[in-house]
Amino acid sequence: MAIVEVENLRKEYGGFAAVEGSTFSIERGEVFGIVGPNGAGKTTTLKMIAGLIEPTDGTATVAGHTPGEPAMQRRLGFLPEESPLYEEMTALEYLTFFADLYDVPSEVARERIDRTLDRLDLEHRTRRIGNMSKGMKRKVAIARALVNDPEVLIFDEPASGLDPLTTNYIIEFTRELSEAGKTIIFSAHNLFHVESICDRVAVMNHGRIVARGTVDEIRGTHGGTEYHVYATVDASHALGEISASRENDQVRHVVGGMDDVESIREAVDAEGGRITDIQTTTPSLEEIFLEIASGSDAEGTARSDTETEADADTTDPEEELEA
Numbered sequence: 001m002a003i004v005e006v007e008n009l010r011k012e013y014g015g016f017a018a019v020e021g022s023t024f025s026i027e028r029g030e031v032f033g034i035v036g037p038n039g040a041g042k043t044t045t046l047k048m049i050a051g052l053i054e055p056t057d058g059t060a061t062v063a064g065h066t067p068g069e070p071a072m073q074r075r076l077g078f079l080p081e082e083s084p085l086y087e088e089m090t091a092l093e094y095l096t097f098f099a100d101l102y103d104v105p106s107e108v109a110r111e112r113i114d115r116t117l118d119r120l121d122l123e124h125r126t127r128r129i130g131n132m133s134k135g136m137k138r139k140v141a142i143a144r145a146l147v148n149d150p151e152v153l154i155f156d157e158p159a160s161g162l163d164p165l166t167t168n169y170i171i172e173f174t175r176e177l178s179e180a181g182k183t184i185i186f187s188a189h190n191l192f193h194v195e196s197i198c199d200r201v202a203v204m205n206h207g208r209i210v211a212r213g214t215v216d217e218i219r220g221t222h223g224g225t226e227y228h229v230y231a232t233v234d235a236s237h238a239l240g241e242i243s244a245s246r247e248n249d250q251v252r253h254v255v256g257g258m259d260d261v262e263s264i265r266e267a268v269d270a271e272g273g274r275i276t277d278i279q280t281t282t283p284s285l286e287e288i289f290l291e292i293a294s295g296s297d298a299e300g301t302a303r304s305d306t307e308t309e310a311d312a313d314t315t316d317p318e319e320e321l322e323a
């Protein structure tokens with residue numbers, strides 16, 4: 001059974017639908033990526049699953065519990081896009097404080113916090129958080145999301161704005177968490193990371209999911225493999241409108257499937273030419289994403305653009321626990 005079920009989720013701010021018609025489920029142990037341009041509705045979706053904002057409509061459950069139920073809160077770790085850290089505390093004080101809120105026995109908490117911070121290579125654990133670098137603060141926030149040893153982790157842009165080394169640590173660490181059996185929902189701008197660690201992906205644009213599946217499935221639907229057939233003669237007439245271009249003494253024909261490759265081959269043969277090379281190119285998730293995003297832009301969505309006052313986002317960690 002799916003551990004996260006999202007059904008027809010909708011969030012409106014006044015007349016503006018930040019998220020609409022979102023439906024997906026996530027299996028235990030999966031890494032599920034949510035990608036999309038700025039303002040697509042990723043954070044809003046994640047916050048609704050975490051119980052930090054109320055959906056206008058629809059439901060989200062984690063392990064069968066609705067957001068905010070204490071049984072659900074115990075199973076969930078949330079890493080917000082911007083971590084509300086207590087600047088005056090040291091990393092150890094801060095994490096111990098949260099472990100306490102979750103009623104984690106102190107010796108278990110100490111061991112868990114040390115292990116996580118060791119793995120994340122966080123130095124200066126007794127330094128005030130206010131004096132830490134951005135990367136160090138992010139690591140503390142990640143450790144905080146893990147302090148209750150949750151089954152489901154929601155990471156909103158975990159590595160955004162960090163240097164490549166720290167980013168790598170965080171991505172590798174996320175991969176290890178998944179290998180250890182955690183279910184992870186992960187939003188990101190860097191599609192390379194999404195592609196490298198996510199089992200399945202939802203692409204959002206203008207509040208809607210516009211594509212969903214494994215990266216390969218999305219590739220199959222929205223931008224499959226291209227075949228570049230190099231020949232000594234131009235055989236593009238065999239397929240009507242296809243792209244053919246001269247490159248030195250070769251003609252490159254770009255087609256989308258093996259059947260088309262075969263037609264080019266036959267046409268080349270018929271003209272007494274020969275095929276000199278066939279290469280395949282697979283579009284990156286980034287290229288597919290750009291194509292999907294521009295396509296769904298063109299379709300447009302029935303949304304009013306009236307922005308409204310901020311809903312009461314519950315980002316205070318204590319409220320989060322008591323919700």
Ligand SMILES: Nc1ncnc2c1ncn2[C@@H]1O[C@H](COP(=O)(O)OP(=O)(O)OP(=O)(O)O)[C@@H](O)[C@H]1O
Pocket residue numbers: 013017018036037038039040041042043044045081307308309310311313
């Ligand atoms: N509290 C709020 N009040 C009004 N509008 C909001 C509120 N929160 C989000 N929105 C709007 O909802 C839309 C979706 O925002 P959201 O933060 O979910 O997008 P996102 O995909 O996470 O973007 P980003 O990648 O920039 O973080 C945006 O147009 C945003 O301005």
